[in-house]
Amino acid sequence: MRPALEIDSVSKSFGAVKAVRNVSFSVPRGEFFGLLGPNGAGKTTLINSVAGLCRVDSGSIKVMGYDVSSRDYQSARRAIGVVPQELVFDPFFSVRETLEFQSGYFGIKKNDVWIDEILSGLNLTDKANANMRSLSGGMKRRVLVAQALVHRPPLIILDEPTAGVDVDLRKNLWSFIQKLNDEGHTIVLTTHYLEEAESLCSRIGMMKNGELVMIESTDLLLQRDKECVIRLRVKQPAKENLSPLEVLLPNAVCVELGEYLVSVPNPSEVEDVLRLVRELGYEIDTLETENESLEDVFLSIMKASPERSE
Secondary structure (H helix, E strand, O other), X not given: OOOOEEEEEEEEEEOOEEEEEEEEEEEOOOOEEEEEOOOOOOHHXXXXXXXXXXXXXXXXXXXXXXXXXXXXXXXXXXXXXXXXXXXXXXXXXXXXXXXXXXXXXXXXXXXXXXXXXXXXXXXXXXXXXXXXXXXXXXXXXXXXXXXXXXXXXXXXXXXXXXXXXXXXXXXXXXXXXXXXXXXXXXXXXXXXXXXXXXXXXXXXXXXXXXXXXXXXXXXXXXXXXXXXXXXXXXXXXXXXXXXXXXXXXXXXXXXXXXXXXXXXXXXXXXHHHHHHHHHOOOOEEEEEEEOOOHHHHHHHHHHHOOOOOO
């Protein structure tokens, strides 16, 4: 079975600016894939190329096996739903009318049942007859998501879908998108909220300066150079004249009286450290562990990736 998305050696320049540089990767059907990178990394240019909004200089892109720039382009367009960063809407229509017109663009008649399900899933039912101009920014963004879903595309691309969306709306949106993924839809997400990518995506690609610098499963990324940090508080030692713990214990830093941060190269060594603390004559009062997050990994990879001149 062909992947949902195949990007092969794609490059795209705007004048002297090389927005995308020889990027290749594929997304299997049913995957929840994250595409991360700082502003200007080339993510949106790549997405616009997938959607057919700009033509690549070299390479090829296929959606569900259909080439987006050949005579298969109509089939490719039908197989994809894109939620753009920008808030684009027609101010003369209500929410329901917007979705009905979007259905018409794909030749879909009598789509009311699915439209009602989308409205309910995105908590837009009570806004169905409201004019688009009257909606808040977060509500408008949810309508963009609804538009992308109205023709039931097997591949859904979300470009910063929760920018400017409050916590409740974000939680509701991800619940609905996760449901679609569970039903077999392939999701490609770009976001600056890295905790979203960490919790939702099974695999992540990272771009910088138009290049794909890393692609790996989320679990393996979080284990990359993983270091566990123990935050512990000890009681006053029973032994007199006992040296400070930071002197006795390697990789220990005193943050305040009786409280220490201890770096442990591998989480499996935590118990060894605690045993050593007790053997040194200290009694542990409280203990916490702080593991590396996707944000830590992202910053590390971005810092290690070389800068490119135009």
